Amino acid sequence: MVRQLTCSAILLLIAAGYYSVASQITRSALADEIGPAGLPVVYALVLATVALALAAKAVFRPLLLRTADATASAGEPTLGFLLRRAGGVFAIGVGYVLIVPLAGYFLTLIMVIAAMALYQGERTSARLATIAVAGAASFWLLFVQLLGIPMPSLWGA
Amino acid sequence: MTFRHRIYLAAVAALAAAPPCAAQTAYPHEVVTLVTHSSPGGGSDVFLRDLARYLGPVMGVKLVVENVRGGSGARAMARLANAPADGRIVYAVTPTYIYTSLLSHPVNNYKDLEPLVNVFFDEEIVYTRADGPLHTLADVIAAARSRRGRWGASTPASLERQALEQLKLAAGVQAAIVSHDGGGDLMLNVLNGTLEIGVGEAQEIRGQLAAGRLRVLAVFSAERVADLPDVPTVQESGYDLVLTKFRGLAGPKGLPDEIILAWELAIQQVLADPDYRNVYEAAMLSPAFMSHADYGPFIDDFASRTEAYLRRTGVLQ
Amino acid sequence: MESLLLGLTLLVTTPLVLAAVGGVSWGVLGGALPGISPSITMALVLPLTYGMEPGSAIVLLAATYVGAEYGGSIPAILINTPGTNAAAATVLDGYAMQRQGRGGEALGISLYSGVLGGLFGLTMLVVLTEPLARVALAFTPMAYFALGILGLSIIASLSGESLLKGLASGVLGLMVATVGSDPVSGVPRFVFGRPELLDGIAPILIMVGLFAVSELYQQASAAEWRKTAGAETRLRFPDGALRRRLIKPQILGATIGTLEGVMPGAGGTIASFMSYNEARRWSRHKEEFGHGSPEGVAAPETANNTVAATALVPVLSFGIPGSNSAAILLGGLLVHGLIPGPRLFEENADVVVALYTGLFVANLSLLFIGLLILPVCLWLVNRPKAYLMAFIYALIFSGVYSIDHSLFDVALVLVVGVAGVFMRLAGLPMLPAVLGVVLGYMIESNYRRSLVLSGGDHGIFIEDAIALGLLSTAMLFIAGSLTTRAYLFVRRRRRQSERAADG
Numbered sequence: 001m002v003r004q005l006t007c008s009a010i011l012l013l014i015a016a017g018y019y020s021v022a023s024q025i026t027r028s029a030l031a032d033e034i035g036p037a038g039l040p041v042v043y044a045l046v047l048a049t050v051a052l053a054l055a056a057k058a059v060f061r062p063l064l065l066r067t068a069d070a071t072a073s074a075g076e077p078t079l080g081f082l083l084r085r086a087g088g089v090f091a092i093g094v095g096y097v098l099i100v101p102l103a104g105y106f107l108t109l110i111m112v113i114a115a116m117a118l119y120q121g122e123r124t125s126a127r128l129a130t131i132a133v134a135g136a137a138s139f140w141l142l143f144v145q146l147l148g149i150p151m152p153s154l155w156g157a
Numbered sequence: 158m159t160f161r162h163r164i165y166l167a168a169v170a171a172l173a174a175a176p177p178c179a180a181q182t183a184y185p186h187e188v189v190t191l192v193t194h195s196s197p198g199g200g201s202d203v204f205l206r207d208l209a210r211y212l213g214p215v216m217g218v219k220l221v222v223e224n225v226r227g228g229s230g231a232r233a234m235a236r237l238a239n240a241p242a243d244g245r246i247v248y249a250v251t252p253t254y255i256y257t258s259l260l261s262h263p264v265n266n267y268k269d270l271e272p273l274v275n276v277f278f279d280e281e282i283v284y285t286r287a288d289g290p291l292h293t294l295a296d297v298i299a300a301a302r303s304r305r306g307r308w309g310a311s312t313p314a315s316l317e318r319q320a321l322e323q324l325k326l327a328a329g330v331q332a333a334i335v336s337h338d339g340g341g342d343l344m345l346n347v348l349n350g351t352l353e354i355g356v357g358e359a360q361e362i363r364g365q366l367a368a369g370r371l372r373v374l375a376v377f378s379a380e381r382v383a384d385l386p387d388v389p390t391v392q393e394s395g396y397d398l399v400l401t402k403f404r405g406l407a408g409p410k411g412l413p414d415e416i417i418l419a420w421e422l423a424i425q426q427v428l429a430d431p432d433y434r435n436v437y438e439a440a441m442l443s444p445a446f447m448s449h450a451d452y453g454p455f456i457d458d459f460a461s462r463t464e465a466y467l468r469r470t471g472v473l474q
Numbered sequence: 475m476e477s478l479l480l481g482l483t484l485l486v487t488t489p490l491v492l493a494a495v496g497g498v499s500w501g502v503l504g505g506a507l508p509g510i511s512p513s514i515t516m517a518l519v520l521p522l523t524y525g526m527e528p529g530s531a532i533v534l535l536a537a538t539y540v541g542a543e544y545g546g547s548i549p550a551i552l553i554n555t556p557g558t559n560a561a562a563a564t565v566l567d568g569y570a571m572q573r574q575g576r577g578g579e580a581l582g583i584s585l586y587s588g589v590l591g592g593l594f595g596l597t598m599l600v601v602l603t604e605p606l607a608r609v610a611l612a613f614t615p616m617a618y619f620a621l622g623i624l625g626l627s628i629i630a631s632l633s634g635e636s637l638l639k640g641l642a643s644g645v646l647g648l649m650v651a652t653v654g655s656d657p658v659s660g661v662p663r664f665v666f667g668r669p670e671l672l673d674g675i676a677p678i679l680i681m682v683g684l685f686a687v688s689e690l691y692q693q694a695s696a697a698e699w700r701k702t703a704g705a706e707t708r709l710r711f712p713d714g715a716l717r718r719r720l721i722k723p724q725i726l727g728a729t730i731g732t733l734e735g736v737m738p739g740a741g742g743t744i745a746s747f748m749s750y751n752e753a754r755r756w757s758r759h760k761e762e763f764g765h766g767s768p769e770g771v772a773a774p775e776t777a778n779n780t781v782a783a784t785a786l787v788p789v790l791s792f793g794i795p796g797s798n799s800a801a802i803l804l805g806g807l808l809v810h811g812l813i814p815g816p817r818l819f820e821e822n823a824d825v826v827v828a829l830y831t832g833l834f835v836a837n838l839s840l841l842f843i844g845l846l847i848l849p850v851c852l853w854l855v856n857r858p859k860a861y862l863m864a865f866i867y868a869l870i871f872s873g874v875y876s877i878d879h880s881l882f883d884v885a886l887v888l889v890v891g892v893a894g895v896f897m898r899l900a901g902l903p904m905l906p907a908v909l910g911v912v913l914g915y916m917i918e919s920n921y922r923r924s925l926v927l928s929g930g931d932h933g934i935f936i937e938d939a940i941a942l943g944l945l946s947t948a949m950l951f952i953a954g955s956l957t958t959r960a961y962l963f964v965r966r967r968r969r970q971s972e973r974a975a976d977g
Contacts, residue, residue, distance in 0.1 A: 003899070003900065004900075006900075007900035007901075007902070010896070010900075011642055014646070014649075018649055018664075021664055022663075022664075025656075025661065025663050026661050027471075027659075027661075028470060028471045028472035028473075028659045028660075028661055029470035029471040029472065030313065030314065030318070030322070030470055030471075030472050030658070030659040030660065031656070031658060031659035031661075032658045032659070032922050032925060032926045033925065033930045034921075034922050034925060035659075036656035036658070036659055036661050036663055037663075038922075039648075039652065039918050039921075039922075040649070040652050040663070040664075043645050043648050043649050043652070044649075046641075046645050047642060047645045047646070047649070050638055050641050050642045050645065051642065053638055054636075054638050054639065054642065057636075057638065077695040077696070079899070081695055082692065082695045082899075083895075084695075085691075085694035085695035086691035086692060086694055086695065086892075086895055088694060089690055089691050089694045089867075090691060090888060090891070090892060092867070093687075093867070093871075093884075093888040093891075094885075094888065096871055096884070097881050097884055097885050097888070100871075100881065101881070105872075109868055109871075109872075112864070112867060112868055112871070113861075113864040113865065113867075113868055114864075115864075116860070116863055116864030116867050116868075117860045117861055117863075117864045119694070119860075120694070120859065120860030120863055120864070121860055122858075122860045122861070131861060132864075135864070135865055135868065136868070139868055139869070139872055142507075142872075143872045143876065147504075147507075147510065147518060147876065148518065149872075149875070149876045149879070150879055151872070151875065152881075196513070196517075196798055196801060196802075202805060203805050203808050203809060206520075206521075206524070206805075206809060207809065210524065222521075224517070225879075226673070226878055229655070229672060229673065231669030231672055232669055232670070232878075232880075235669065256660075257672075260655075260660060260661070260662070261655075261662055261665075261669070261672055262667070263669050264669065305929060307927055312660070313655065313656065313657060313658055313659055313660030314655075314659070314660030315660075333926045333927050333929065334926070335615070335923050335926050335927060336657070336658060336660075336923075337923075338657070338919070341738065341792070341793070341794035341795060342738060342794065344792065344794065345610070345611060345613075345738065345792065345794060346614065346615065348611055348792075349611045349612060349613075349614060351614045351615065351927065361793070363813055363815075364792070364793045364813045364814045364815025364816075364817070364818070365792065365793075365815050365816075367813065367815060367817055368815045368816040368817050370816070436811070439811060439813075440808075472659065472660070472661065
């Protein structure tokens, strides 16, 4: 129930934030009667209503219907553990975005592949280094050489 | 080398008025990037790729088209504004880049770029269903007097939309002006009768025009179009409205004079190429070369008029 | 008969076959890389076509399109990442099958259904171009709005346990779709000064974020995957019994794909979602949907490959590209001086026949190319989990960057992935959000265009026959699933009280 109420609260916050931005959209003489803010305001109101209904349901539904409580089964990770682990993967992703303009596509890709593999429990080894370099090389061949995508590059060109 | 030399000799022969020194200077770069904000296959993209095919040999360089999409030109302008001004990169401009500069407040706008030369004007035309009741622009206005007219323009804040809003105002009639996602879905809505008229580029509708399913009522150019000699201009029909949808080139600020000169010569020469003429005439593009000296003031004037209009209608505050 | 002969001659005398096979191979590769959309794949070969003769040039582009639409299903099934927009519906049951160790079977079904869909679409294109063009023409802004609403009504049946949560997720998707320039007045909305957001957020970014990136985040804390036995990692073509079972979803997919394909702007994504929903509605094994139903893979994959053929109807008849990919095909036509329109079929009949022949060869070769590369893909995803995750992450970075050469997009996908984790935790289904993102722009722009036309009168939606029909169907769908839900709720409650009385 706590999780459901948190969910409702977050949805309500999103609706409020979205509404406040929507209400500041400029309205020009080229706009129609509904205007650029028309549907966004409706969406915000619908989301707020749904969030409140979800909250009400979380409170009242157990009274109407006994549902099996969704307790974590033995194999399931706890919420905190899940979020911590997910945060690490996210951090690796952010690292890629920050480093790639400096170090270039090829080198950053080696780092990312190695970092992810290590994070997922592989040990530092020659094998890991080989796979990371070979992997980055094949991505580089595929995207830069074959597809001609101008990836951020250390050497400028 | 000899080949390139021959081309430049030809350039001199073709353009007696050009300063002779230009003939000796080969373009200083082997590869030149032409940037467009249009997606591959879009109007500007097709125009540019056609141009590149004929212009490359004339300039003796390899022209590469690069699609820098996103933000209707905002990203392309940023790309150009931050590139070295040595003639290695050039941007294919249309009125879109002015509208985006004014409406979207991008980091870099049209003022950060140097207009290079103009190449074409697109013919903007007013068209209707061939089996519909309207035969002249006067019919359209008369119809809109008796009941609300249904007119269509391609995109929301565009030259075509502006033209229709001005026409509505000048004629003092009631009309719903519906904007679309592009010239294609606008044409469908004219064909199926949802809209009475549409305003768009001639090249977008030429297939249906050739098949006799659409009728042209007026052209928005200053003079009648060679391909449509019987169609009056909007001005002749009594409304002082002329649209100049330009297609030209711009570069980073501070291009060296010899680069500018090379482009001026090459564009004039490629426009005179009979093979290329067949291509662009089929696309209903009118050659409208403008030198660097004329193009800057032209763009500034276009931008200030557009800005005045956008402020008047309250789009800009 | 004459054109058949012409087609045969073309087949043996020109590099048409080469263009078809080459295009398909290239297309499958591009489509299978998430982010490299069919249109990017086609744009990359566009310059090659300039020097070719018109027939081969168009065949190369069209075959690339066919390959790319199919290719998108490979990562959808194997790594929960739709390679293309239209493969998003395939993720649901395809990836569920892969997690059950039935990836080889899912790939077989998608290849088999895709080839059938492509051939069916081609037949429709050849035989029914005229009438199909009339269907495309009949769609007014009112009808497009109604079509969008019909698409959204799927939320009612695809929301899983809670309709309210489905609704919340759908509205979140609609909100994302409002980012960008306003469709009527052109003012920027929810852009926060970022030029990357002016054209809106591409649906593929949301899909890759919600499905693939959030799966990576979540997998980081999950146990090692069960090792699948050797036999299960081989590509398995559907056997007789399964083929019979797939007939119904394939017919549904082909029909819906044909109709959606000819409407510019509707496209493969809506077709695959709608056919997935219909396949579920008419299935005898409803409960399997979402948990690895072969029908749930067959229906959308038939549909989006059918679309790849019928989407050519508006391009050839009107010169109107219904999608970015069709726009590139149009560009290819224009560069060769071929002007689409009714006269194309008379004046350039040879090119049209070449196109049809080429598409036929392309669809057949799709089968062989699939048989060749799918085992490789299966081998790749059966590597140790740590390395697989690392490579998927690298693939996402590379593919997403390729869309617009923008690191902003990569960062956006990472953030959408975080949102996806929270949605999973809160029990919000992903599908309605994806539907909202895909349909939001179409619904809003056409709703407002219609009201501009009518001067604010909502009656215009009833006056338009197609809009009325589609809206009524949507209402029926919604009413139907509400009734089912209410019935299930009441029955569950009664059983509980009976049990309580017994106990």
